[in-house]
Amino acid sequence: MAPVNSVIVCTSVHHGNTHVVAEAMASATGGWVLRPGDEAHEAIHNADVAGFGSGIFFGSHHRDLLQFAGSLNPVQGCGAFLFSTSGTGHRIPRLIGVDYHRKLRRILQRKGYTIVGEFDCRGFDTYGPWGRLGGIAKGHPNNTDLKRAFRFAHDLIHSE
Numbered sequence: 001m002a003p004v005n006s007v008i009v010c011t012s013v014h015h016g017n018t019h020v021v022a023e024a025m026a027s028a029t030g031g032w033v034l035r036p037g038d039e040a041h042e043a044i045h046n047a048d049v050a051g052f053g054s055g056i057f058f059g060s061h062h063r064d065l066l067q068f069a070g071s072l073n074p075v076q077g078c079g080a081f082l083f084s085t086s087g088t089g090h091r092i093p094r095l096i097g098v099d100y101h102r103k104l105r106r107i108l109q110r111k112g113y114t115i116v117g118e119f120d121c122r123g124f125d126t127y128g129p130w131g132r133l134g135g136i137a138k139g140h141p142n143n144t145d146l147k148r149a150f151r152f153a154h155d156l157i158h159s160e
């Protein structure tokens, strides 16, 4: 099987939560973790599969990542995966019809990417009132989250 060339683009500004997840994924894929910018543009151009992740801010990925995705050149069927960390995790909001990944997924699909997987886990959150209460999702991402992230990326790359 030919090696898969992968890159992970990550914005992680609140507590570095998503960066830790991105590194766990990169250790499974052998790819790079880059911030949105010129270097990431170049790397994506040469990649077989690209990952995009950040914390969730007011229900969507971070605006830097959304802007970056919006600035990508159109492609034909390249693989992309999404990931996020958030105070609540993605499962509970989805149960009530709130989709944290919706905006980023739509942008990438409009660019011609095929979404090959999505990952999320909780991340320590001290925003607003949560901060005054000591924060929520303390200790996340934890070892279990990181093992799941590794396994997710490993399985993706080995099914490509």
Ligand SMILES: Cc1cc2nc3c(=O)[nH]c(=O)nc-3n(C[C@H](O)[C@H](O)[C@H](O)COP(=O)(O)O)c2cc1C
Binding pocket: 011, 012, 013, 014, 015, 016, 017, 018, 019, 054, 055, 056, 057, 058, 059, 060, 085, 086, 087, 088, 089, 122, 123, 124, 125, 126, 127
């Ligand atoms: C301004 C702000 C808005 C946030 N909005 C949400 C939200 O809508 N839903 C949620 O579950 N978490 C929310 N969070 C929590 C972050 O998504 C969570 O802490 C995430 O792990 C941060 O990732 P990072 O450390 O990689 O930046 C918010 C945090 C901040 C600071």
